[in-house]
Amino acid sequence: MECLNFLRELNIWSVMLRLTAAMAFGGLIGLERGRKRRAAGFRTYMLVCLGAALTMLLSQYESGMLAGAWAETATELGIRTDVSRFGAQVINGIGFLGAGTIIVTGRQEVKGLTTAAGLWASACMGLAIGAGFYECVVLAFLLIFLSIRLLPYLENFVVENARNMNIYVEFESLDDVGEIIGRIKAQDVQIYEVDIDHGREEKLRNPSAVFSIRLNHKQMHTQVLAAISELETVRTIDEI
Template identity: 70%
Template structure:
């Protein structure tokens, strides 16, 4: 068994596939819990970040191996004495600024763009692997990133819709309506564990609004709760955030 592990520690197709898949799985499992709690960075974001980090480490190992073996004579002729992985490190640091520009906090205090930023970072790491000629890793990484970005949103949506935690943004006429909204929410067999009220001056909204953090005792009641709140005449806007 230990011999098999030594084989998987080498840079080969089986090792690359296992490392990238394991990173995607481990990141996804951590992000799954975040998604269940309805937090901004969730299922796919954790997957992309963990997998991109694994891809970066693989690339560093690949470059070190190639420089001391396949490219050794050429490196000696040129006189390369630096760590080639530093070039990639600068790209990874730089792409962080670009990714940060895609992250926004909306007027409903909802964070958006985290998955986009993670996707940008993962794409930058894949571009480094392409530039280094690490084609086996590029192909596998592309397939996994494609699956995360294009095929897993439905899985993430299913997890969020069936989660026991939920945040609701509500705009209403005046602050006297808060107690009425709370009563309507509790009538749906839901526990309110946090209420953040805004008088309409701290956000772009002209009306008083609030974010209700809920914990549902039954799964699959998201739409029922939203419908119950929207029936109130004092409510202008109700959204699941």
């Protein structure tokens, strides 16, 4: 514990450790996202975590200087500082990066939410590293890495066995909607929402629709998709 107390102080060794740890932990999380070819990968996560740690170090340095070497000047000028405001600005600023990774595809499917959340969590971890909260950093890294590396398998299992599903279907003409709905209902399922996109003739884009349905039995996903794909008018089909 004496070693940790020494490293919590603002000295050259603690600064080196914190910045190195920020690069390492942020980079390890980014490696997993980069492996999946996400918008933000190894270097992005590393820089976000490093920048957050550096911000927290700067706030501690400024607070220490205003209480020490700059105390007299600060009193004369009436300068006051709030260490917490630096971290608050990091949390607000990371929202711009996160928003840039979120997109809505032509199939009305939202992508990039996990990447954006990972960036935000990585920034928070960087703040903890910069503050010297080492115990929290190790636990946070393990939980974040667990969330983005192992939990997707559990998520996929839950989705595959869920009663609700959304199906994106692209077809030749709007006249085909009735036939598609009839084929879906023939699978003993309930349709509770249909979002139709009429398409654009100038871009040679076929009309499409997103069907939100509820299955009366589990593990019918493949059966429903196969039944719809048998229609000759269907060009593209995908579960989203």
